[in-house]
Amino acid sequence: MIKKIYFITYHYVRPIKNSKYPNLKGLEYKKFVKQLDLLKKKFHILDYDELLNLINKKSLKNDNKDKCILTFDDGYKDNIKYVYPELKKRKISGFFFPTVKSTNMEVLNVNKIQFLLAKERSAKKILNQIYFQLPDSEIKDIKKKEKKFINNHPYDSKNISFIKYLLNIYLGKRREKIINILFKKLVTKNKLSFAKKLYLSKKDLVELHKNKMYIGCHGTSHVHLDQINKKTFEFEINENIKFLKRLKIFRKEWIMCYPFGAYNKSVINFLKKKNCFLGLTVKSGFNVLNKIKKFEIRRIDCNEVEKMFN
Ligand SMILES: [Zn+2]
DSSP states (O other): OOOEEEEEEEOOEEOOTTSSOTTOOSEEHHHHHHHHHHHHHHSEEOOHHHHHHHHHHSOOTTOOSOEEEEEEETTBTHIIIIIHHHHHHTTOOOEEEOOHHHHTTOOOHHHHHHHHHHHOOOHHHHHHHHHHTSOHHHHHHHHHHHHHOOOOOTTSOHHHHHHHHIIIIITGGGHHHHHHHHHHHHTOSOHHHHHHHHBOOHHHHHHHHHTTOEEOBOOSSOOOGGGSOHHHHHHHHHHHHHHHHHTTOOOSSEEEEOGGGOOOHHHHHHHHHTTEEEEEEEEESOEEGGGOOTTSEEEEEGGGHHHHHO
């Protein structure tokens, strides 16, 4: 029998509809609770030790059920506020992947952009704010680009896609500065209190770890590991390990969850050298135990769960 291993990916899990950010892309808390019951019925949900055993010895005792692992990216406060109590109630374990910067209460660029888009519903208004930061001579060119822009993202409108393109790619070195101006203007002036509400603290991580949850690596500053040089990606990973060691929550055999799902061969080689035993991607699908690609683990987004398993 082929044993399938399903990894499920979660980001935000919270009450979204009636919140301050109703456009935030995430999973409604109520839906999450139902999902847990569905997954628990259908699968053997693994904790860290069981997963490690399964990967090393390729079999678990007394169990023919397919396996499932619950993974939570980016270290959001949602994890301890909404996720953890539900897991605890059901005696199941979760795998959490915070970054170092966010745990140190620095708002990541990726989150600044998300909340900009979640708070300001008018994409035109955001675009105008971006243009306002640029010299007149450049705006004509950009507007031409805007007209010709082809949207490749199935979940985003053309305007939103174009904003993401400007902020992530087009602006280049001016990116950080302009994202900060927009975030301050449209979301909040108080970054620290925003971060404290958004991210898990060090104390939260220790609490999760003590209660049989696994805390793994998601890098130091949430960057594409395949787009930086060797020295920089080694720093991203080494600092992450040191950080977990300082908190005394590091497991010798550890799991990397690639930020943006981005990796390459040299990243994988370095991970192997550092005693990492799994690398989680954002490629969609399940994994087959005896053919498992340990550093290219496929995952299923939580929004696909009902479609797949109901
Ligand atoms: Zn992430």
